[in-house]
Amino acid sequence: MSDFGTRVGLLKPRWAGANLTGRQSGLRQRLFKARYIYLLLLPGLVYYLFFHYLPMYGILMAFKNFNANLGIWGSHWAGLTHFEYIFSDPSFQRAFRNTLFISMGRILFELPFPILLALLINELREGRSRRILQTLFTFPHFLSWVIIGSIMLNLFGDQGIVNMMLSSLGLGKIRIFSSSDLFRPFLFFSNIWKESGWSSIIYLAAIASIDVEQYESAAIDGITRRQKMWYITLPNILPTVVILFILAVGNAMNAGFDQVFNLYNGAVLDMGDIIDTYIYRITFQGPTDFSFSTAVGLFKSLINFALLIAADFASRRLSGKGLFH
């Protein structure tokens, strides 16, 4: 008789434990339960709403002839006129071309370097010298392109130390900022200089997670340092490389505004003007036509969006995970 209570417990009626406050209580109950989460969520949501989604309303300007006096709502419709003009504008075509070529160049030249750096750094033993080198290599990443651009302009300018060194050796001056040809390669070089230390960290983390057994079993058979890198290390970090490659492709529309803006000038527009600098110039450094600028910006965003979706899809196919989640 003493365990009758427990037996009854096992025979609890189905509605016991369920809330008895009413039929719609399912959703309301969950809302109520999560009320503090909503409270905590509110400030962040307000930020995203006001500064990311509210501006999207301004996209309408791309389809109208914006008149500041009439506001967005009152301005007259222009349909796709601005977009038609975009395609016929040679400056835009140039900017678009440059953007693609620079992005491709970045993938080709800037992607491998951090990998190489990581492989080399990895060969050093943990210790003070390794830490010092890493501090040095990663440092430029934390400085703005305003700073780095100023330093580079001074160093590599026509009157800079590098050119003086070359002159004193009897070689000709290299014109990086005064003529188009070397500007793009310089973009790659200076970005490698600035970022490869920091980028190598990702690869170093990936290398660190390779299990030691692979190296040990190879060492037994005798293996050189180079073979280790080529046959063990590299294949193991290949997934990381692929992900970063996909990310770089998805980011192709952004060819590095910060860097280009702080390094470029009128003389190198031919090879150096990218979509973002083009938009900036037509918006703030010329006769203002907000509608046209918005149209160009929208066009770029749409392509960017498509690329990122494709990249996300590719990444998910390959590794089961999306780019950001």
Place this chain on the structure above:
Amino acid sequence: MGRPIRRKRLETSLIIIIIVLAAWGLIILFPFYNALLLSLTPREVYVRNPFLLLPKAISLDSYRALLNNSGILIGFKTTSLILLSGVPLNMFLTASMGFCLSRNSFPGKRLVFFLVIATMFFNGGIIPLYITVKNLGLMDSLFSVILVTAANTFYLILTKNYFESIPPSMEESASIDGANDIVIFTRIYLPLAKPILATILLFYAVDRWNEWYHSMLFLQRLDLVPLQVILRNIVNATSQTVVEVDTGRRLFADGIKMAAVVVTMLPVMVIYPSLQRYFMKGIMLGAVKA
């Protein structure tokens, strides 16, 4: 018996590696060295011999001129204001949102998450943002710069992932006692998340220090100019010789420009070495968990 004499071969390849890495280190160092050198060289020495590799004479003329004549002090003041008000806001938004998004499903969670992630895929462009800031009455106000970058979605995701990795057992006793989400957030999760919070604090601080683009767009007033914009103005000035106001001595523009660069870099340069491992640890934390 005895290990195979492979050690000798390893030594050579290691030596090559060390040389290569050291060379790269010098390549990284050289531009900074050049800037520092130029900033410390008096004009007379520079004019006679512009090709300088080693210091011939040291003078603080450029720095003196910098501090007296330009807006560098305004720059420091403005950027400090932005940093001191911006970073706490950044931390609050990132931590709170990151926490909420790491919680178990609540009505609307998928929607909120989608809205946040979507901002990484698409945005309206500068003009719409410009118009929005204008319509919100924030033009020429420091709030424009502070609010526009009030949260970085990438750091948000890092934080959310970190919160997700905290075992739920941590909060079980608290929730049994009837603690609500806010208490759980402040008393349990925040203290446990110190590593990631320290990291993104540093990231946000550096980002705020380096901010220049939005300030250039939204701030026109002369008494609120961030340091980086001041630096840009100084560097883009084209005159070659500058006359020092009180002494009439002539200075050279490049020296002043490089002095401005050094001064802007200095705080980061000083703080970075000691904090470097937090940056790196944070990235590794985020990369592994993501």
